Amino acid sequence: MSGDRFARHALIPGWDQKRLAGATVVLAGAGALGNTLAQTLALAGVGRLVVCDPDTVAVSNLSRCPLFRPADVGRPKARVVAEALSALAPGTAVDAREAPHVSGAGLAELRDADLVVSALDSRAARIALAGRCTLAGTGMLDGGTHAWGGEVAWYPPGGRCWACGLLPAERAVQDDPWSCAAPDPAAAAGASAPVSALVGAWLANLAVRLLLGLSVPGEPLRIDAAGLAVPLSGGPSREVPEAECPLHERLPAEVPVLPLDREATVARLLDHVGVHEEPLTWAGFSRPVGRRAPVRAVTSRLRSAPASARLSELGVAPREVLPVARRDGSGLRYVELDDGASDPRDPRGGPSGRRRATTEGVL
Numbered sequence: 170m171s172g173d174r175f176a177r178h179a180l181i182p183g184w185d186q187k188r189l190a191g192a193t194v195v196l197a198g199a200g201a202l203g204n205t206l207a208q209t210l211a212l213a214g215v216g217r218l219v220v221c222d223p224d225t226v227a228v229s230n231l232s233r234c235p236l237f238r239p240a241d242v243g244r245p246k247a248r249v250v251a252e253a254l255s256a257l258a259p260g261t262a263v264d265a266r267e268a269p270h271v272s273g274a275g276l277a278e279l280r281d282a283d284l285v286v287s288a289l290d291s292r293a294a295r296i297a298l299a300g301r302c303t304l305a306g307t308g309m310l311d312g313g314t315h316a317w318g319g320e321v322a323w324y325p326p327g328g329r330c331w332a333c334g335l336l337p338a339e340r341a342v343q344d345d346p347w348s349c350a351a352p353d354p355a356a357a358a359g360a361s362a363p364v365s366a367l368v369g370a371w372l373a374n375l376a377v378r379l380l381l382g383l384s385v386p387g388e389p390l391r392i393d394a395a396g397l398a399v400p401l402s403g404g405p406s407r408e409v410p411e412a413e414c415p416l417h418e419r420l421p422a423e424v425p426v427l428p429l430d431r432e433a434t435v436a437r438l439l440d441h442v443g444v445h446e447e448p449l450t451w452a453g454f455s456r457p458v459g460r461r462a463p464v465r466a467v468t469s470r471l472r473s474a475p476a477s478a479r480l481s482e483l484g485v486a487p488r489e490v491l492p493v494a495r496r497d498g499s500g501l502r503y504v505e506l507d508d509g510a511s512d513p514r515d516p517r518g519g520p521s522g523r524r525r526a527t528t529e530g531v532l
């Protein structure tokens with residue numbers, strides 16, 4: 170095979186193939202939008218994708234997801250995306266994380282990524298990612314669909330976040346599937362191949378422009394697939410966060426890096442904090458409560474976990490930054506987990522790339 174795969178790209182003003190080849194994109198969600206986005210970014214020559222999704226391929230996904238085949242039903246979505254892209258665009262390394270984004274990509278990975286994209290299907294997951302992007306000081310590109318349209322919006326660092334426009338009661342919603350097949354069929358919304366492809370392509374177009382350092386709309390793109398129009402919406406200034414939105418805390422500029430990765434045990438982590446400190450995870454984990462009739466309770470306090478448990482088993486993401494509360498109530502500090510040594514091209518879904526630790530916040 171000879172010739173330049175990207176020869177036509179080179180003719181586009183403002184295009185920089187090397188810049189794309191050196192870019193890392195964290196993608197939360199490998200459903201219909203995530204499929205189209207991952208496929209298009211790989212075709213465009215983006216060097217590395219970190220794909221987070223805890224779900225497996227369902228039959229109902231096959232109508233909208235170009236990277237899934239019938240034989241993939243029941244297999245992890247993130248892994249299938251990685252395998253499909255290795256054949257389609259072998260120059261793109263895909264790091265499959267078979268976990269929710271909060272356990273799949275640590276805050277340090279979000280901080281160091283060239284772009285973070287939300288292709289999620291629930292309000293709670295979007296709020297969590299918006300808060301984590303703000304903590305990490307990174308922007309978030311978001312896409313969502315409804316029956317005959319969708320919305321794509323860029324939330325730049327320091328400006329409004331995805332949750333700024335929500336009411337407090339809406340921010341408190343634990344989970345509210347937007348579109349994809351939900352466990353409760355009554356909660357699932359309509360979705361189709363053309364709308365997913367259309368919105369996914371707009372999402373990918375904005376992603377490529379952001380990676381190339383080109384301008385993107387300052388307002389959300391509302392895509393009306395019934396009227397075949399892409400109107401720009403009006404709205405409040407995108408530069409200033411909503412005063413009442415609680416998701417605008419930032420990590421300190423300097424966070425100490427521990428000589429531990431997420432395969433370390435709880436006991437080893439506790440060796441690195443004071444006796445009056447309470448290290449927390451961002452993704453809550455369950456622990457048994459009660460001796461006679463144990464029930465499961467969700468906690469984020471690492472001192473509640475077995476000392477021998479590995480942080481990864483408790484949902485701590487690669488390269489996570491964990492909050493450490495002081496028991497006297499005097500505030501928080503943060504610690505960052507070190508890199509692991511696994512292969513970033515590993516498509517098997519294990520932690521990979523430069524790992525540090527993760528925590529899950531109470532948002």
Ligand SMILES: [Zn+2]
Pocket residue numbers: 329330331332333334410411414415416417
């Ligand atoms: Zn906000």
